[in-house]
Amino acid sequence: MTVTRSVVLGCGSYLPEQILTNAELATRLDTSDEWIVQRTGIRQRHIAAAGEFTSHLGTKAALAALAHAGVDAQSIDLIILATSTPDNTFPATAVAIQNALGIHHGAAFDLQAVCSGFVFALATADNFLRTGAFKRALVIGAETFSRILDWNDRTTCVLFGDGAGAVVLEARQEAGELADRGVLTTHLRSDGRHKSKLYVDGGPSSTQTVGHLRMEGREVFKHAVGMITDVIVDAFNATGTSAADIDWFVPHQANKRIIDASAHKLHIAPEKVVLTVDRHGNTSAASIPLALCTAVTDGRIETGDLVLLEAMGGGFTWGSALLRW
Ligand code: ACO
Numbered sequence: 001m002t003v004t005r006s007v008v009l010g011c012g013s014y015l016p017e018q019i020l021t022n023a024e025l026a027t028r029l030d031t032s033d034e035w036i037v038q039r040t041g042i043r044q045r046h047i048a049a050a051g052e053f054t055s056h057l058g059t060k061a062a063l064a065a066l067a068h069a070g071v072d073a074q075s076i077d078l079i080i081l082a083t084s085t086p087d088n089t090f091p092a093t094a095v096a097i098q099n100a101l102g103i104h105h106g107a108a109f110d111l112q113a114v115c116s117g118f119v120f121a122l123a124t125a126d127n128f129l130r131t132g133a134f135k136r137a138l139v140i141g142a143e144t145f146s147r148i149l150d151w152n153d154r155t156t157c158v159l160f161g162d163g164a165g166a167v168v169l170e171a172r173q174e175a176g177e178l179a180d181r182g183v184l185t186t187h188l189r190s191d192g193r194h195k196s197k198l199y200v201d202g203g204p205s206s207t208q209t210v211g212h213l214r215m216e217g218r219e220v221f222k223h224a225v226g227m228i229t230d231v232i233v234d235a236f237n238a239t240g241t242s243a244a245d246i247d248w249f250v251p252h253q254a255n256k257r258i259i260d261a262s263a264h265k266l267h268i269a270p271e272k273v274v275l276t277v278d279r280h281g282n283t284s285a286a287s288i289p290l291a292l293c294t295a296v297t298d299g300r301i302e303t304g305d306l307v308l309l310e311a312m313g314g315g316f317t318w319g320s321a322l323l324r325w
Pocket of ligand 1 (some may be wrong): 030032033035036039040043076115154155156158161198213217218219221224252253254255282293312313
């Protein structure tokens with residue numbers, strides 16, 4: 001008996017031109033390259049230019065993903081954009097991207113799960129494709145976190161960057177086995193008791209301002225590894241796999257120490273871990289598709305590889321996805 005799977009046809013990414021190094025940050029703030037690298041693994045991040053919006057970044061990543069997949073924009077009937085930094089409060093930034101791509105059919109909407117956004121959006125698209133509601137989807141993560149940072153707060157502003165990544169998914173019939181291509185399982189969680197540990201102190205309904213990112217870094221760190229490993233074990237159990245079966249681990253790129261500790265706890269070999277946090281910083285919902293594209297472009301991830309994704313972020317929200325590329 002065959003099953004419908006959401007198969008990745010291609011991926012694309014975009015990073016703004018301007019690079020901000022730790023050394024440049026150290027000229028404006030009481031910080032140092034050494035402190036940032038030691039605590040986070042971050043060496044530089046990209047910053048969107050004035051007038052460059054999340055929709056612009058997302059559109060460039062989407063166009064690159066369509067070109068890589070070799071499909072026409074008109075064949076896309078679902079667009080889900082994971083972002084916490086929309087162009088406007090409404091309409092959804094996904095609609096601006098849809099329009100920029102010249103698509104006027106199907107559905108486009110935003111999804112907000114902060115750093116877990118891409119995993120949540122991938123799971124949502126996968127469910128729509130498997131029901132037969134849509135045939136071909138663009139799942140995009142795009143962020144301009146530089147716009148919601150307090151650039152005088154050294155405890156947060158050194159951690160984040162801007163960027164976008166996207167994948168094209170297509171509903172295909174597969175055998176219903178572990179060897180199938182496509183999304184094999186997804187696991188999503190949230191727990192609002194932690195909402196004040198990582199949040200933005202503004203919003204349309206509360207302050208009528210955009211606000212700035214605030215974080216209790218140690219508290220986030222304390223919960224991150226446990227939450228990440230829990231949902232990965234769920235993915236292993238759902239598919240009868242283990243760390244030994246994974247070809248590539250592509251985690252949300254928040255902090256090298258969190259990634260290393262998670263991989264170590266799960267017995268995932270360091271050479272299977274895709275790391276981009278050093279060059280991109282934490283780009284929230286964009287970090288996983290950016291890392292995926294990096295490893296596809298440099299030839300590491302190949303068709304048939306088993307790829308494990310995970311993310312954890314504000315809310316808290318967290319989730320995992322296991323897919324065969
Ligand atoms: N440069 C220099 N010193 C700094 C900086 C900085 N940029 N930021 C903080 N410090 C100082 C602090 O003021 C403190 O000084 P004090 O001891 O004199 O009070 C000292 O460094 C230690 O501060 P801590 O907050 O305890 O540092 P910690 O080792 O916890 O590292 C960090 C901070 C990197 C934020 C860490 O807690 C962390 O990575 N947390 C996870 C947060 C995260 O990744 N969030 C991303 C979003 S959520 C997600 O995506 C998973």
